[in-house]
Amino acid sequence: MTDTSDISSLIAESATRIFHDRCDPQAINNAKGVCWKEPLWRDIEENGLTLSWVDEERGGAGVGIAAGFDVLYVSGQFAIPAPLGETMLAGWLLSQAGIAIPSGPMSVAPCTRQDRIFIDKKGALSGTARSVPFASETRHLVLLAQGEEGPVTALVETKDCNVKEGTSIAGDPQGKFSLDGVTLLAQSALPPDIGSDVLMLLGAAVRARQIAGGLQAVLDLAVEYAKERIAFGRPIGKFQAVQHNLARLAGEVAAADAASGSAADAIHHAKCFDEAVFLEVAAAKIRAGEAAGEGAAIAHQVFGAIGFTQEHILQRYTRRLWAWRDDFGTESEWAEKLGRRIAAAGADQLWPILAAR
């Protein structure tokens, strides 16, 4: 058997190559129109990236959870404007439920705290899902619905749904789906050890990892810029105030990386989604979300006015950092949940809970 870290680095390299060729942020920023979209998706799909979390028996790449998260980190480094993470999540949900995976881009729902989707015994769907990423750009939507006997994975075609389309703060499509009476392509119960909160949990881990990648790229850009941009006769990176801002940015990058990497690793090794996984993922989404806000603010300060233009690629990153921190639960929402669990466990359990990992 090949070492999982070898697979991870191979697949991360191939992802880097694809994103470099097909969604280089500067090239996309310069492009008129959306001619880059189709070849990007084709390469992502042909190289099996979308099926990272689907077992080989189901036609997937079966590279494992960890390698999938590495791909997502790289996707963050390129501020990916395509539903890769969403399609990976959809593939995971479908394969857990034993449903065949269709080709093409997919998204998942519900992905906010408030939304619930229901499915009755006859297979009739009801409910709304807000802020569904990439909405009409997807071919299928995979739902985690509440069945009468537990969580059910359901597959529908996007074109069959009533979608109210908008855009996220990143400018990517985002939609509100009305699912009442939409025709099912397939449905199946999830295994009993997978709860209805699993989509929010995995989705949060996906976004945290993407944020970490995005922030790393932002740090690289900002440091390079600080070395090149001259003010008062010297590179701005020679000014102590700028140096200290960049040191703080490095701290945010490091925190997002460590927290999200730890969560990904915890999921990779988990036998089930227990309290420990919850702590890891909640902490990662909270801390990476905070880092996204702080990091974006510092980076913009370093770049001055040029970073505030559409022409500059900084906004491709910072707007996605802001979008990703909103998806699958904000910092505040996860913090409230985590805080309640800590409080319920009691003060004297706080240290044992932290130190157990």
Add this chain to the structure above:
Amino acid sequence: MTSETVQGIQFDQVRLPPEAQQLRAEVRTFLAEEIAAGTFDPHGTRESDGFDREFSRRVGARGWIGLTWPKKYGGHERTFLERYVLTEEFRVANAPTRGHFVADRQSGPMLMKYAGEEICMDVLPRICRGECCFCIGMSEPDSGSDLFAAKTRAERVDGGWRVNGTKVWTSAAHNADYMIGLFRTSAPTQENRRHGLTQFLVDMKLPGITVNPIPQMTGSLDFNEVVLEDVFIPDSHLLGEVDMAWKQATSELAYERSGPERFLETFYALVELVRLLGDDPDLRGAESIGRLVAQLHTLRRMSVSVNGMLQAGKEPVLEGSIVKDLGTVWQQKLPGRVRDLSAFADPRSANIVSFHEQLENAIMIAPKLTIQGGTTEVLRGIIARGLGLR
């Protein structure tokens, strides 16, 4: 992660191995016995008073000092991750580790790197037995962040060096057996203003050394002024190269910066907040506890990772500095956050009195956390250098 980045900040995924968690259980049992025996108060004042030579001896007898050091020096050749666990359990319990902690963390490793074999064979085993307390003699009245302004002079004399000058803020000097001192042996050169300083191992019982206490704002007597008057130091106590301390004193290693003491100093304030707000806090309390726990969990993951990377033979210098910066700033802000969040707590809460006592203590010690061992500003300069900006 494998992708290339210019700055290359990397935190390997490291989990505490079973032997480390096994050690944790042993340490907890030991500390519970010590608390039961009245050695220290786990909720007592969190500062400086933690010097207890007998306690340090018992820790040494357990084999818990010099955990990672070679056996020939009395060490135990165990891992950095085990040392990590040991350190955090002692901190969280408020154990009196003053008698051995500095020697264990930095003075011992310093000796191993720069002292002669005879000194190592003499001093290191005594550190491991908990019999040797160290202090750090770097700062002077006119030399703090700018270490290279140090003026205390060491002049060559027959068979050794004669030292004259004054060190300040020397923590634990009144209890210390040895100091690692930074003295001027030559003038700085035109090309290198950092040239001319040398490090020495100083026996604190030598004639000519006077230790005067400087009370801290908390009332604690941890600070000292150390006056050196014609103190004779033999050649054998020279550490490393003459005039070249700038290479040694500044090569403070990642493990000195990234330990759990960099974020757990005010942790008790968070524990007491959770107690105060109870098992069903309001929305604000719940959210805030969640954020603080997420931040602390992240700092722990970072610190564990750095220690794991050290164990694997890597040199996560930039990562270590980042942990110290984030950690010290976090633990400094924590008491203020806890104070805000306690404002509307029920005044009849069972722990309200001890809560306020502990919070006051945490607020009062907070300022030092971003000064000792190098200020935030200096540390950010080091990180900026790691980023290639200096």
